[in-house]
Amino acid sequence: xxxxxxxxxxxxxxxxxxxxxxxxxxxxxxxxxxxxxxxxxxxxxxxxxxxxxxxxxxxxxxxxxxxxxxxxxxxxxxxxxxxxxxxxxxxxxxxxxxxxxxxxxxxxxxxxxxxxxxxxxxxxxxxxxxxxxxxxxxxxxxxxxxxxxxxxxxxxxxxxx
Amino acid sequence: xxxxxxxxxxxxxxxxxxxxxxxxxxxxxxxxxxxxxxxxxxxxxxxxxxxxxxxxxxxxxxxxxxxxxxxxxxxxxxxxxxxxxxxxxxxxxxxxxxxxxxxxxxxxxxxxxxxxxxxxxxxxxxxxxxxxxxxxxxxxxxxxxxxxxxxxxxxxxxxxxxxxxxxxxxxxxxxxxxxxxxxxxxxxxxxxxxxxxxxxxxxxxxxxxxxxxxxxxxxxxxxxxxxxxxxxxxxxxxxxxxxxxxxxxxxxxxxxxxxxxxxxxxxxxxxxxxxxxxxxxxxxxxxxxxxxxxxxxxxxxxxxxxxxxxxxxxxxxxxxxxxxxxxxxxxxxxxxxxxxxxxxxxxxxxx
Numbered sequence: 001x002x003x004x005x006x007x008x009x010x011x012x013x014x015x016x017x018x019x020x021x022x023x024x025x026x027x028x029x030x031x032x033x034x035x036x037x038x039x040x041x042x043x044x045x046x047x048x049x050x051x052x053x054x055x056x057x058x059x060x061x062x063x064x065x066x067x068x069x070x071x072x073x074x075x076x077x078x079x080x081x082x083x084x085x086x087x088x089x090x091x092x093x094x095x096x097x098x099x100x101x102x103x104x105x106x107x108x109x110x111x112x113x114x115x116x117x118x119x120x121x122x123x124x125x126x127x128x129x130x131x132x133x134x135x136x137x138x139x140x141x142x143x144x145x146x147x148x149x150x151x152x153x154x155x156x157x158x159x160x161x
Numbered sequence: 162x163x164x165x166x167x168x169x170x171x172x173x174x175x176x177x178x179x180x181x182x183x184x185x186x187x188x189x190x191x192x193x194x195x196x197x198x199x200x201x202x203x204x205x206x207x208x209x210x211x212x213x214x215x216x217x218x219x220x221x222x223x224x225x226x227x228x229x230x231x232x233x234x235x236x237x238x239x240x241x242x243x244x245x246x247x248x249x250x251x252x253x254x255x256x257x258x259x260x261x262x263x264x265x266x267x268x269x270x271x272x273x274x275x276x277x278x279x280x281x282x283x284x285x286x287x288x289x290x291x292x293x294x295x296x297x298x299x300x301x302x303x304x305x306x307x308x309x310x311x312x313x314x315x316x317x318x319x320x321x322x323x324x325x326x327x328x329x330x331x332x333x334x335x336x337x338x339x340x341x342x343x344x345x346x347x348x349x350x351x352x353x354x355x356x357x358x359x360x361x362x363x364x365x366x367x368x369x370x371x372x373x374x375x376x377x378x379x380x381x382x383x384x385x386x387x388x389x390x391x392x393x394x395x396x397x398x399x400x401x402x403x404x405x406x407x408x409x410x411x412x413x414x415x416x417x418x419x420x421x422x423x424x425x426x427x428x429x430x431x432x433x434x435x436x437x438x439x440x441x442x443x444x445x446x447x448x449x450x451x452x453x454x455x456x457x458x459x460x461x462x463x464x465x466x467x468x469x470x471x472x473x474x475x476x477x478x479x480x481x482x483x484x485x486x487x488x489x490x491x492x493x494x495x496x497x498x499x500x501x502x503x504x505x506x507x508x509x510x511x512x
Contacts, residue, residue, distance in 0.1 A: 004192070007188070007192075008188040011185065011188055011191065012185065012188070015183070015185040016176075016179055016180055016183050016185070019179050019183045020175060020176050020179040020180075020183075023175060023178075023179055024175060029178075029179065029182055029183065032179075032183075033183060037186060037191065037194075040191045041191055041194045041195045042195075042272070042274075044191055044192055044194075044195035045195045066294075066305060069305075069369075069391065095174070095178060097170075097171055097174040097175070098174065098175050098178060100171065101171040101172070101174075101175055104171075116172075120169075120172035120176075121172060121175065121176060148165060148168050151168050151171075152165055152167055152168050155167040155168060155171050156167045
């Protein structure tokens with residue numbers, strides 16, 4: 001079935017990228033994977049429509065972000081994972097670099113943080129981020145530049161210390 | 162190494178770590194979960210099988226007569242007009258299915274999911290449930306509103322859920338440990354209600370940290386509705402204001418706000434049928450629009466009836482007799498037209 005094939009391919013190709021974005025928000029790999037699974041369940045249910053989008057990655061990225069900002073949904077997702085599939089597999093504790101990066105990202109203004117995550121972990125271009133954010137390309141470029149500028153000393157300080 | 166190198170290195174390290182540790186579950190598992198959710202069929206829990214509720218309570222008809230309706234020719238002239246008196250809900254027809262379009266703003270919602278994942282430790286074992294979310298703007302994190310509806314087997318079960326929920330309301334809001342701005346209260350909404358407002362903590366994606374988040378739970382009859390919004394906005398309140406009156410269908414019933422409908426009681430009786438919708442062949446599911454929800458708000462009950470049981474309906478509607486339709490009956494054309502729906506004159510059978 002063409003729909004099933006294209007979904008499976010999309011899922012395989014984008015899963016880790018989405019999880020990486022979600023880890024950048026949550027610092028928790030297990031939670032990021034729970035949320036990612038929920039995102040793909042929703043994507044599967046709507047695949048006929050989503051597959052016609054210019055970039056379905058933007059959809060999963062947005063929905064993943066939406067889910068992450070609601071702890072209530074997160075709790076429900078985790079619960080469903082427990083009840084339906086048994087306990088989640090052991091996930092390694094986040095390493096210091098990841099924790100530093102997540103902590104530093106949280107200190108940035110939200111638009112800068114999103115732009116950095118989408119660019120560096122989502123693999124989106126400036127133009128794609130601009131479309132997702134509803135902002136001009138130059139605004140996104142400025143957010144990336146300022147975000148990197150703000151992030152750099154925080155990371156080097158934390159690495160040094 | 163420059164500062165900018167450190168930025169690139171940190172992102173690469175995170176991606177590498179995810180690439181090493183994250184394992185995508187088999188596609189089949191994702192598909193199975195999606196399939197379960199898509200299906201979302203909820204049994205009618207031992208209630209009248211054909212009485213698929215499309216608003217208010219249903220007029221029951223014997224499902225056994227479905228396939229072989231009374232021959233109209235034999236009875237058409239012997240029936241009496243249907244009763245013109247308002248009816249009490251027939252015993253055993255409490256609605257347990259959530260009509261399509263029932264939630265406030267459902268037709269335009271970004272997501273509507275039946276059989277959604279939920280916290281059983283907080284909301285018990287509903288027989289039907291639905292959640293809908295609305296996102297605002299290109300980036301949905303700017304605002305999101307959520308309504309969830311849980312329907313229980315009876316009112317006592319719903320009351321028990323509220324009783325158990327009260328001491329753990331904050332935990333069930335998903336924000337255990339966050340600062341409480343307004344402690345648990347019992348606003349005068351529906352049959353009973355619980356509310357708590359907390360300050361959103363800086364976690365997850367960190368958006369809206371410090372802003373108030375209200376978690377509102379309202380019970381009416383056998384239904385429990387949960388409202389929340391991030392951040393809290395007037396729309397959260399508007400949605401609850403819009404939905405709560407509709408919940409009367411899960412309670413003692415909603416009184417009709419206009420012309421009083423009738424319940425056909427006699428084979429061959431004449432009635433004026435306000436047609437909510439004609440169903441696809443082989444299904445009793447009503448059309449997926451907001452009409453049923455709107456009718457429920459106005460206190461009108463609809464029954465799902467095989468067209469073959471209502472002589473004159475199929476011909477007037479121009480559809481095959483093998484299908485069913487959702488219908489509200491009245492004693493006069495004038496009354497029937499007050500619903501603003503197509504009206505046909507029928508003789509009712511299969512009673």
